[in-house]
Amino acid sequence: QVQLVESGGGLVQAGGSLKLSCAASGRTVSSWIMGWFRQAAGNEREFVAAIVANGANTYYANSVKGRFTISRDNAKNTVYLQMNSLKPEDTAVYYCAADHQHSYFIATRTDRYDYWGQGTQVTVSS
Numbered sequence: 805q806v807q808l809v810e811s812g813g814g815l816v817q818a819g820g821s822l823k824l825s826c827a828a829s830g831r832t833v834s835s836w837i838m839g840w841f842r843q844a845a846g847n848e849r850e851f852v853a854a855i856v857a858n859g860a861n862t863y864y865a866n867s868v869k870g871r872f873t874i875s876r877d878n879a880k881n882t883v884y885l886q887m888n889s890l891k892p893e894d895t896a897v898y899y900c901a902a903d904h905q906h907s908y909f910i911a912t913r914t915d916r917y918d919y920w921g922q923g924t925q926v927t928v929s930s
Contacts, residue, residue: 806830806919808900813924816890824885826900834878837903837910840885842896851912863910890928897923
C-alpha cells in the first residue's frame with residue numbers, strides 16, 4: 805500500500821507561482837508513472853501533467869503547457885509541480901496520483917491511476 809500526501813497549495817495572485825509537492829510513503833514509487841490532476845468547483849477532475857518513472861519524459865495538458873513543470877526526485881520518493889504565471893482559471897483542488905501498472909506509457913484518464921492523495925487547494929485571485 806502507498807500513501808500520497810500533497811502540500812504547497814494556497815492563495816496566490818494572478819501571475820504568481822506555487823510549487824506543489826507529493827510525498828509518497830509505504831513503498832517506493834520510483835518505477836511508476838506519476839501524475840497531477842485538478843478539479844475545479846462544478847467541473848470534472850482533469851489531467852494536468854504526468855512523468856515517467858525515470859523522469860526522462862513528461863506530458864502536459866494544453867492549458868498548462870509552458871507554465872507548469874512536473875518533476876520527481878526518486879531518492880526522496882517525491883514528485884513536484886512547479887506552477888508559474890498562474891491564472892484565476894487554475895483555481896482548483898490539485899491531486900497527486902500514481903499509476904503503479906506502468907513505467908513509461910503515460911495516460912491522461914483518471915481510471916489509469918490506482919492511488920490518489922487527498923488534494924491541496926490552489927486559489928488564484930485576479
